[in-house]
Amino acid sequence: MPSDGSRRGSDDVQGAGFGGLLRRHRREAGLSQEKLAELAGLSVDAIAALERGRRRAPRAHTLRLLADALRLGDPDRAALTAAARQEADTARPPLRQPPAPISEMIGRTTELTATSRLLGQRITRLLTLTGPGGVGKTRLTLALAGQVADSFPDGVCWVPLAAVTDSAAVAPTVATSIGMHLLESTRLVEEIADQIGRSTMLMVFDNCSHQVTTVSSICAALLEHCPNLSILASSRELLRLPGESVYVVPALSLPHDEDQLASSEAVRLFVERATARGYDPAGQLDQVARVVRRLEGMPLAIELAAARMNVMTIEELASELETSFSILAGGPPTASPRQQSMYGAIEWSHALLTRTEREAFAQLSVFAGGWTLGAAAAVMPGGATRVEALDIIGRLADKSLIRVVRRGGVARYYMLGVIREFAADQLRASGETDAAAARHARYYVELAEESESHLRGPDQGQWLERLEGELSNLRAAMAWALRTGAATEALRLAAGLWLFCYLRGHYAEGSQWLERALQLADSAPPEELADLSTVCAKANLGAGTLAFLQCEYDAATTRLQTALRQYKELDDPAGTALVLQRLGGVARERGDYEAAEDLHCESFDLYESLGDRGGMAWAHNHLGFVAWLRGDLEIGARRCRRARDSFRVVGDGEGLAWSLISLGAIAQYGGELVEAEDLLQESLALSQRLGYREGVAWSMNQLGVIERRRGLTERAVHLLDESLAEHRDLGDRWRSASVLEELAAVAQQRERSEYAAFLLGAADGVREVIGAPVPVIEKADREATRAAVEASLERRAFRAAWSAGRAAPLAAVADGYPPPGAPSTARTRDPL
Missing domain, CATH: 1.10.10.10 (Winged helix-like DNA-binding domain superfamily/Winged helix DNA-binding domain)
Incomplete structure (x- = not known):
């Protein structure tokens, strides 16, 4: 005989239905709707909808949650399930459900969290996931719909639009998706709205881009007439409706360094898909990173690239992608054309x-x-x-x-x-390619020329950043000018950019631009360059300066002498003064201090006649530089202080950094290490802020000397290594030799005599190649280091290490201090 509880449950099934049965169990348990919702992990709206019959046929998972929260015994649990099943048999036709994903979604935790909050908490009623083709909008849409389903008691309705080519078919597709029987009607959208009514449901429109106008109109009507409806749309184009929230789906995260390779979403996706094709690239994550960076983290592109791993190596794939994306094809034959290749995905957008x-x-x-x-x-x-x-x-x-x-x-x-x-x-x-490229080049020529007046003075940092941000475009413009033989554009662009190339350390690239532009000018018809005399002089000045900075002294002198003649012919004292400064720099590095002083004094006189305070400050700074290099610390300090004060007034960041470096070096050689450190730290911070690489390299060089004098060899090695790397990358061999000699001093302090001899030999070899002697101020330290090394080694060992250093090109000298016990002469660490 059945129990009272079972009989009562049966009666409820026949009578009040599922909603009434749930309400009775809740009341018998002494629970409010809010408390039951809390215990079951559901929303209050869901409980209310079930009790009032607004939501019918709850899912099995929801039934289990409710029964557990109500602590129902087996008979009552069975009765509740039976009532739900009976209602399911009489419920309206089911909504079209989102398709099951065919593979696991990689990553997207951040995206799901952000979008779930917007929809699940009803912060917005219309959310559009947008982004370019192949970024993974549909995949995220599927995941999001599943994530928030329990927040919508009346269910989730999936409206697929990718295959809908006729705008008139959009509304019928929506009607079919919500289970309506289609009849001839002129008010189908209104009937859809009546069917939804006050249901608390989520409608998902997938792939709206090609029908965006029609979809927008339907969504506007449904949102207006259905107060509990929420809409999620995936589209390459916005719906542009009031109240629309837009979430731009980003590409997958890329690895920024080696430590992030395994955790990168883009890398993980490629590895999983490639492994599925029978090629496991787990041991080649550096190459995988190269691929996914080239693909900018686009999921479809990564999937298509990984599909090629059945017939290619990862190295071949990476190399192929460097030249073209045409390899990104061959998606599943069951996929739509826009999913079978990246070009197909873009073509679909382009057609709209x-x-x-x-x-x-x-x-x-x-x-x-x-x-x-x-x-x-x-x-x-x-x-x-x-x-x-x-x-x-x-x-x-x-x-x-x-x-x-x-x-x-x-x-x-x-x-x-x-x-x-x-x-x-x-x-x-x-x-139209050539015409567009010509307009592009003209714009960037004008930008380069406009920047020149701003690269000295208070706007220097802002303009350096602007040009650095446009570097790819500047390179493209220069490549076009050189490729097409556009001598005027090439010359103006190269001449306008040489100072930027100097300040940001693009010495070699700037030199190449200038030399090739000047070669074009030499072969161009004279009438083409008739109005470019000043530009030609500027280009020779820039070419000479950048050659000097790379220690190509003969080439620098030739270009600078040409520029000097041209500026004098133009009767341009400011240009003449600047060329004299550069010639003074060549003489200084070659150790001809008297000639350098004469040239800087002549430059000063010209700037003074012009009333150019900035130019006069530079002349003072160069004269101070020459003075301290030759050992006249007092004169050097006086000159550089005057320069520093003037640079602060005129707002010249580069000049201020240089005066601080000189004053720091003077204090360091004078034994005032605390003062020197303060000055050099200020110059380092300023140079880093400006992106002025030469200033960074010099500052770390002198800071390393300070730490070496203090006996803090670990810190000294770190600073000197960083300085050497910067000077090497810039192509400044004159300064690289000095840093090598300082590293040799540190090595000797650490009783690494053979390695110290190797470094001294390397520095000597560099100086011989460029033809520049040791600066006077550095000779005492260098000779003391050499004497200590020679005293520590047998003559044969010293000569062997010294000779090995002299024979080693700068690029083969060890990058950093070798670990204890490492062979000093036979092997080095990572090459420079």
Whole structure:
């Protein structure tokens, strides 16, 4: 005979139904709806919807949660389940459910957390996940729908639109997805809204881009008439509705260093997909990182690249991607065309553009490394205004074909590499590549020339950052000018950038630009260069300066003498004074201090006649530099203090850094180590802030000397190693030799005599190649080190180590101090 509880449960099933049965059990347990929701881990809305019959046929998982929270025995639990099943049989047709993912989603924890908060907590009723094709919008949409499903008592409805090509079919697709039987109707959207009514449900529109206007109209109507409806949309283009929240789906995280290789989402995705194709690249994560960085973390691109691992090595794949993205094809045959290749994904977006948008999209591919609004207006054909450029950029950004980055008060626009390659193909097909590249080059020539007046003075740091941010575009403009033989553009661009190249340490690249531009000018018709006399003089000055900084003294002297003649012919005393300064620098490094002083004094006189306070400060600084190098510390200090005070007034950051370096070196050689450290730390901080690499290298050099004098050899080695790496990368062999001699002193202090002899020999070899002697101020330390080393070693051992150092090119000298016990002469550590 059944128990009372079972009979009562049966009666409830026949009578009040699931909602009434749940309400009775809750009341018998003495629970409010809020308390039951808390115990079951459900929302209060879900409990209310179940009790009132707004939500029918709860899922098995929800039933278990409720039964456990109510502490129901087996009979009551069975009755509750039976009631739910009976209602399921009479419930309205089921909603179309989201498809089951075919593979595990990699990463996206941050994205799921952010979007779940917006939808799950009802912060927004319309959330659009947007981003370019292949970034993983649909995959994230699926995961998000599953994550927030329990927050919607009436369920989640999936509306797939990828295959819907006719806008008239959108509303019927929505109706079918919510289980409506389609009838001929002129008010289908209203009927859909009536069907949803006050249901608390989530409707997911997937792949809206090609039907965005129709989808927007339907969503607006449903949101207005269905107060408990929430909508999640995935689209490359925004719906542009009031109240729309937009989440731009980012690419997968990339590894920034070796420690992050295994944890990078992009690396993990590639490894998993490649392994599934029978190739496990787990032991080659550095190459995997190379691939995913090139693909900028785009999930579809990574999947397509990993699919190639069935017939390629990871090294071959990485090399192939360096030249083209065309290899990114061969997706699953069951996938849509836009998922079978990256070009297919982009083509799908491109087909939705208007003619004007397509033309602008192609033109913007001429930029490398992004662009600003002003640059876009300059490159677009027909002289577009900034407002017109802003409008078209906004439309392309809304369609996820360009990205916007806001930094330092400036908006900057980018294309992903694979999108830019596609756009460049469109530009080539239109025959407009050369014209666009010419407009691009002219814009950057003007930018380079505008920057010159700002690279000395209070705006120096801001303009250095601006040019560094445009370096890829500057390189592209220069490459075009040299490739097409555009002598005027090449010369103006190279001449306008030499000071930037000096300050930011691009010595070799700037030298190459200037030399090739000057060669073009030599072969150009005279009439083409008739108005470029000043530019030619400036280019020779820049070429001579950068050659001098790389210790190519003969080449530097030739270029500087040419510039001197040209400036004198132009009757340009300011240009003449600057050339004299550079010639003075050559004489100084070659050890001809008298000639250097004469040249700097002549430069000072010219600047004084012009009333150029900044130029006079530089002359004082150079004269002070010469003085302390030759051992006249008092004169050097007096000159450099005057320079420092003037540089502070005129706001010349580079000049101030140099005067501080000189004063720090003077204090160091005078035995005032605390004062020296303060001055050099100030110069180091200033140089780092400006990105002035020579200032950084010199500051660390002198700070290393201070620590060596204090006997703090660990700290000295660190600073000197860093200094040597900077000087080596810059190509400054004169200073590299001095740093090697300081490292030799540290090695001797640590009783590493053979290695010290090796370093002394290496420094001597460098000085012989460039033809520059040891500065007078450094001779005493160098000779003391050599004497101590010779006293510690047998003559044969010393000569062997010394000779090995002299024979070793600078690039083969050990990078850093060798560990104790390592062979001193036979082996070195990582090459420079």
